[in-house]
Amino acid sequence: MIVITNQTFATNDCGIRIKKCCASCKHKCLTTSQRTCSRHGDEVVEQRHVCPEWEMNPCFEKAGRNLGEVKKKEYLQFVMVRRWTENQNIELGIMEDDDRQTVEELREEFMGNFGSIFIHL
Numbered sequence: 406m407i408v409i410t411n412q413t414f415a416t417n418d419c420g421i422r423i424k425k426c427c428a429s430c431k432h433k434c435l436t437t438s439q440r441t442c443s444r445h446g447d448e449v450v451e452q453r454h455v456c457p458e459w460e461m462n463p464c465f466e467k468a469g470r471n472l473g474e475v476k477k478k479e480y481l482q483f484v485m486v487r488r489w490t491e492n493q494n495i496e497l498g499i500m501e502d503d504d505r506q507t508v509e510e511l512r513e514e515f516m517g518n519f520g521s522i523f524i525h526l
Contacts, residue, residue, distance in 0.1 A: 415461055419475045420524075423465045425455045431462045480522040483515050484508075 414422040427433050427440055427450050434441045439449050444458045487506065494500040506514070515522055 413455065417461065417466050420478075423461060425459050427451065427455065429462055429465050430455075431460045432458065433462070474523040474525075476522050477524050479519065480512075480515050483519075484511055487511060
């Protein structure tokens with residue numbers, strides 16, 4: 406059995422980091438009970454296995470797209486920070502859970518301040 410745990414990444418067309426491993430490789434073969442690699446014959450491999458013949462599975466090449474569009478990292482960070490702040494304020498009793506902004510409100514606020522939430526490829 407091959408086991409390799411060094412973590413390396415590849416960047417897809419949308420700038421999303423994809424972990425190089427058997428699970429993200431286009432050569433993986435799954436049976437009902439084990440994972441094998443078409444490049445290594447019938448040799449059983451662990452999920453984190455990565456070899457020099459790794460190639461990104463086509464389904465990961467467009468990861469991050471939503472109907473052909475990719476959201477900006479700045480927008481995703483904006484939403485994450487806002488949600489974290491709301492959670493802290495709720496825990497401290499400063500605001501109620503019902504006072505959270507909706508996704509639409511967050512999107513409109515970001516767009517009003519910074520423009521589109523999408524990267525135009």
